[in-house]
Amino acid sequence: xxxxxxxxxxxxxxxxxxxxxxxxxxxxxxxxxxxxxxxxxxxxxxxxxxxxxxxxxxxxxxxxxxxxxxxxxxxxxxxxxxxxxxxxxxxxxxxxxxxxxxxxxxxxxxxxxxxxxxxxxxxxxxxxxxxxxxxxxxxxxxxxxxxxxxxxxxxxxxxxxxxxxxxxxxxxxxxxxxxxxxxxxxxxxxxxxxxxxxxxxxxxxxxxxxxxxxxxxxxxxxxxxxxxxxxxxxxxxxxxxxxxxxxxxxxxxxxxxxxxxxxxxxxxxxxxxxxxxxxxxxxxxxxxxxxxxxxxxxxxxxxxxxxxxxxxxxxxxxxxxxxxxxxxxxxxxxxxxxxxxxxxxxxxxxxxxxxxxxxxxxxxxxxxxxxxxxxxxxxxxxxxxxxxxxxxxx
Numbered sequence: 031x032x033x034x035x036x037x038x039x040x041x042x043x044x045x046x047x048x049x050x051x052x053x054x055x056x057x058x059x060x061x062x063x064x065x066x067x068x069x070x071x072x073x074x075x076x077x078x079x080x081x082x083x084x085x086x087x088x089x090x091x092x093x094x095x096x097x098x099x100x101x102x103x104x105x106x107x108x109x110x111x112x113x114x115x116x117x118x119x120x121x122x123x124x125x126x127x128x129x130x131x132x133x134x135x136x137x138x139x140x141x142x143x144x145x146x147x148x149x150x151x152x153x154x155x156x157x158x159x160x161x162x163x164x165x166x167x168x169x170x171x172x173x174x175x176x177x178x179x180x181x182x183x184x185x186x187x188x189x190x191x192x193x194x195x196x197x198x199x200x201x202x203x204x205x206x207x208x209x210x211x212x213x214x215x216x217x218x219x220x221x222x223x224x225x226x227x228x229x230x231x232x233x234x235x236x237x238x239x240x241x242x243x244x245x246x247x248x249x250x251x252x253x254x255x256x257x258x259x260x261x262x263x264x265x266x267x268x269x270x271x272x273x274x275x276x277x278x279x280x281x282x283x284x285x286x287x288x289x290x291x292x293x294x295x296x297x298x299x300x301x302x303x304x305x306x307x308x309x310x311x312x313x314x315x316x317x318x319x320x321x322x323x324x325x326x327x328x329x330x331x332x333x334x335x336x337x338x339x340x341x342x343x344x345x346x347x348x349x350x351x352x353x354x355x356x357x358x359x360x361x362x363x364x365x366x367x368x369x370x371x372x373x374x375x376x377x378x379x380x381x382x383x384x385x386x387x388x389x390x391x392x393x394x395x396x397x398x399x400x401x402x403x404x405x406x407x408x409x410x411x412x413x414x415x416x417x418x419x420x421x422x423x424x
Contacts, residue, residue, distance in 0.1 A: 032094030032184040032217060033059045034080060040088035041075050041241075049075040051241040052089065060215045062208075064232035066222055067264070068370035072241040073221045074189055080219060081187050082106050094184055109178035111188045115170040117162040117177075123149075124158040127176045141180075148176040151210060168199045168206075175210065185217040192227065204230060225265055229253070237261050239366065259308060259363035259418040262411055268313050268348070269367070271385045274358035275309035275412065277302050282410065284309055285353040286385075287333035289407050299412055299421045307421070308361060310411035313348070316387030318395050319402040330406045338384070340397045347389040349401070352382030359383070363418040 034057040041050040050072040057063045065073040078084040079091065082103035091098055098106050117126050124145055131141045149155045152172040162170055171191060178186055191207070192200045208231050211218050222228055228235045229249040236246040237260075245257040249265075256262035262270050273284050280296040282289045291299075299307075319332045339350040376384040387403060395401040412421045 033057060033061075033092075034063075034185060034217060034219065035092040036076070036080070036089065037092070038089035039076070039079060039086055039091055041072070041079060041084060042087040049241050050079070053243055055236060055243065055246065057217060057219060060217055062211050062218045062220065062231060062233045064220050064222060064228045064235045065238060066225055066228040066235055067238035067244075068366065069223060070240075071238040073238050075241075076238070077187055077189055077219060077221045080185075081108055081110055107184045109181045109183040109186055111171075111174050111178050111186065111191045113190045113193050115162070115174045115194075117170060117173055119162050122159050122161055123154060123165070123173050123176075126162070126173055127180055130177065130181055144180040144182070145176075148179040151179065151213065152176050152206075166199075167195050168203050171195065171203060172206070175207075179210075179214065183216070185219065186211075188218065188220040190222055191220075193222075193224075200227075207231060226267055229265065235265075237264060255423050256411070256420055257423060258420055259310070259361060259413040260366060262310050262413070262420065263364065263367040264370075266312055268386050268388070270310045270312050270411070272359055272364060273309045273311065273353065273383075273385075274355040275307045276305070277307060277412070278304075282309060282407075282412070285355040286335060287331055287405065289331045289405060289410065291410070292329070292408050295408070295410060295412075295422055298424070302421070306358060306415055308359065308364075308413045308415050310413060311385075311405060312409065313386045313388040315406040315409040316349075316389065317404045317406070318389045318393035319404040320394065321390045321392045322404045327404065329408050330404050332402055332404050334400050335385075335403055336400045337395055337397050340395055342391075344391070346391060347393050347395060349387045349389050349393075349395050349403075350384055351387070351403075352377070353385055354382050361413075361415055361418060363413075 036053050036055040039053045042048045053076055065076060067073050075084055079086050086099050093106060127145050127148060128141050149158055152175060154172055154176060157169060192203050195203060204227060220231060232249060234246055235249055235252055237244045239260050245252060245261045252261060252265045276283045277299055280291050282291055335351040337349050337351050341348040389395055414421060
């Protein structure tokens with residue numbers, strides 16, 4: 031095992047395009063680090079530079095304290111798991127897992143021991159004599175992981191390894207990956223576009239955008255204290271709702287209601303009278319006013335909204351309603367988030383911005399009816415509309 035340090039690492043292509051820009055990232059020995067971001071943000075390029083599959087244009091990469099910029103991939107003692115399983119179809123599971131060890135002329139007794147150990151970890155012992163065509167997608171991905179595990183490398187590098195699986199298998203394999211990494215305690219760098227994977231798997235998460243590291247921290251740190259508008263919108267499912275806002279005398283004026291801010295939040299924002307800000311509200315920070323406990327209600331504000339859609343999910347409701355002022359939301363961060371989602375800002379038939387609220391299953395809210403909702407003032411986020419920086423970050 032080893033730590034991995036990227037010190038000002040840059041990747042610049044011959045045409046001048048910089049895919050990764052002066053990336054500083056310290057990955058501790060045994061840590062599970064997630065690189066997440068939209069397509070084209072540079073996360074896979076960063077992973078490939080760690081692996082040695084991409085040359086480093088500038089900066090220094092150290093693995094286990096040793097500078098490896100000029101080292102060939104085979105000399106870095108790392109193992110990769112890719113999106114495609116890349117298994118040899120004519121070989122059994124046993125032979126696929128043992129292949130790299132045989133190339134290194136590892137003694138057969140050691141090969142057998144390592145293959146069986148990996149098979150036990152991955153629950154593959156009963157499938158060792160089967161060929162890939164006779165395995166499920168999840169089993170094939172476990173074989174690909176087994177091929178990496180038997181090498182006992184300094185670090186695992188995983189590039190969207192679960193993206194080829196269906197939704198149910200992906201959830202199952204997510205838990206498997208977390209369990210295996212915890213058991214092996216091997217330094218792991220995992221690239222994904224799926225922020226749910228990022229939130230559930232990593233010790234820490236590094237969010238990238240346009241080749242630049244936006245923020246690195248624990249999943250809950252990114253969720254509760256995003257550094258900027260982009261991180262706030264990218265982390266969380268469903269995503270954070272954004273609204274135009276102004277703050278005056280400790281009151282936030284939102285399109286649907288004026289909210290008296292707690293003194294702590296007002297102090298963090300500072301003097302911004304007359305300046306248009308962007309307010310962020312997570313869906314889970316709304317609630318049906320009828321089910322909010324009496325002792326909690328004073329920390330928020332109630333308002334009325336006509337619901338366009340209510341999705342009953344069993345354990346929760348997703349209520350959709352429209353608010354005006356969406357045309358005031360002009361931000362490069364928001365545009366990047368929309369581009370990543372594959373479309374423009376979602377609007378109602380009346381042209382209003384769609385807000386999503388996650389409500390308790392006890393809610394009696396119904397579509398096409400006016401409901402009294404509650405917003406938690408202590409959970410509001412505010413951002414500078416021009417720079418995108420978080421004003422309420424602790």
